[in-house]
Amino acid sequence: MILILSKKTGVLRAITTFSPTGYFLYRGQPMGFEYEMLKRLANGLNVQLEMVMVKNVDSVIPMLNRGEGDIIAMGYTIMGNRKEEVSFTNPFLITHQSLIQKKPNNWRKMTADNIKKHLATDIIDLLQDTVSVRKNTSYYMRLSDISNELGDTIYIDILPGETTDEESIKLVADGKIKYTVIDNNIASIHKSYFPNIDVSTPISLSQRIAWAVRKNSPDLLAKINEGLAIIKKKPDYNVIYKKYFKNRHQFNKRLVSDYYTETTGRISKYDDIVKKYAIDLGWDWRLIKALVFQESQFDPNNKSWTGASGLMQLMPETAKELGVTDTNDPDQNIKAGIKYLKQMYDYWPEIPDS
Numbered sequence: 001m002i003l004i005l006s007k008k009t010g011v012l013r014a015i016t017t018f019s020p021t022g023y024f025l026y027r028g029q030p031m032g033f034e035y036e037m038l039k040r041l042a043n044g045l046n047v048q049l050e051m052v053m054v055k056n057v058d059s060v061i062p063m064l065n066r067g068e069g070d071i072i073a074m075g076y077t078i079m080g081n082r083k084e085e086v087s088f089t090n091p092f093l094i095t096h097q098s099l100i101q102k103k104p105n106n107w108r109k110m111t112a113d114n115i116k117k118h119l120a121t122d123i124i125d126l127l128q129d130t131v132s133v134r135k136n137t138s139y140y141m142r143l144s145d146i147s148n149e150l151g152d153t154i155y156i157d158i159l160p161g162e163t164t165d166e167e168s169i170k171l172v173a174d175g176k177i178k179y180t181v182i183d184n185n186i187a188s189i190h191k192s193y194f195p196n197i198d199v200s201t202p203i204s205l206s207q208r209i210a211w212a213v214r215k216n217s218p219d220l221l222a223k224i225n226e227g228l229a230i231i232k233k234k235p236d237y238n239v240i241y242k243k244y245f246k247n248r249h250q251f252n253k254r255l256v257s258d259y260y261t262e263t264t265g266r267i268s269k270y271d272d273i274v275k276k277y278a279i280d281l282g283w284d285w286r287l288i289k290a291l292v293f294q295e296s297q298f299d300p301n302n303k304s305w306t307g308a309s310g311l312m313q314l315m316p317e318t319a320k321e322l323g324v325t326d327t328n329d330p331d332q333n334i335k336a337g338i339k340y341l342k343q344m345y346d347y348w349p350e351i352p353d354s
Helices: 033-045 057-065 112-117 138-150 165-173 184-191 218-233 236-245 248-256 271-281 285-296 316-321 330-347
Strands: 011-016 024-026 029-031 048-053 071-077 086-088 093-095 097-102 130-134 155-159 179-183 197-202 207-214
Touching: 011 033, 011 057, 029 033, 033 048, 033 071, 033 218, 033 236, 057 071, 057 086, 057 207, 093 184, 097 138, 097 165, 097 184, 130 138, 130 165, 138 155, 138 179, 165 179, 165 184, 165 197, 179 184, 184 197, 184 236, 207 218, 218 236, 271 285, 271 330, 285 330, 316 330
Parallel strands: 011 048, 011 071, 130 155, 130 179
Antiparallel strands: 024 029, 071 207, 086 207, 093 207, 097 179, 097 197
16 A cells, blocks of 8 residues: 655654643653654664654644644644534544642632632633633634533633643743633643642543544555554553653653753754754754754764764764864764864765755
């Protein structure tokens, strides 16, 4: 069976957003539950994986149907109206929606029962009140359904499509909005970082989480379902899930790290050195950082069996020719490595595809 992917043959293009559970960069390395699942899927399909990033979740289905990606991979809730536009994979997670609300300011000095008295503990408590969510989400649909079911109004404050689940939670924690709604598996891990929020009030019954492909891609859908079934049967599936949704210590460690790229813009402590010398080469400095990570995993003392050493894995003769006296010195190694790249780039101005 030949899979018809996007315009690139042999590449699976996954449309997703940055999030501290699904896909993110940490110390220059791509990580996340969605990412690790996708890597295993791509390996099983014998194709390369390419991440297609979006900031506005409202654009993911149009992007998919325009052929700008092959799969929406961001923990999508299976919904009837979405089925009209995309085909869902078999679900790989079950969760429910939770109300996110802020505890009283002095909650640490209160008993659990007293805290509960200040919170909305039933969906009825939301009637004639305001909940803030993005419009084209399962959260918006659920709040609309609740209003219809109860014959009364929950006022919905529309957040911009660029607002992530994590940013919505922070808005509640900071007291900027009163309520929002997030999938419970995401809300629960964030509670460890924002201890002043409560996520215990359910808003929905169990809901199925899946990925999605174009409706005219039945062969790809079948292969993805086959791959997901294999992945879920392996022991490391639960290990991956717990790594991103249960390990609170590592989650908090990433969010406060200087090298959690989504919030700090930094990749490693060598960013400034790379930026300084990348100007001479004319490349995006992040491309060079990816090369540095691939070569040495940001370890300046890394040495290969061939004798290459340092952040950019310079061979002894090359280092000598470029005037390097200490290959373990980050500044010298990166400067020389970029200089060598420029020499090669200038020597071969055009390389035909093989």
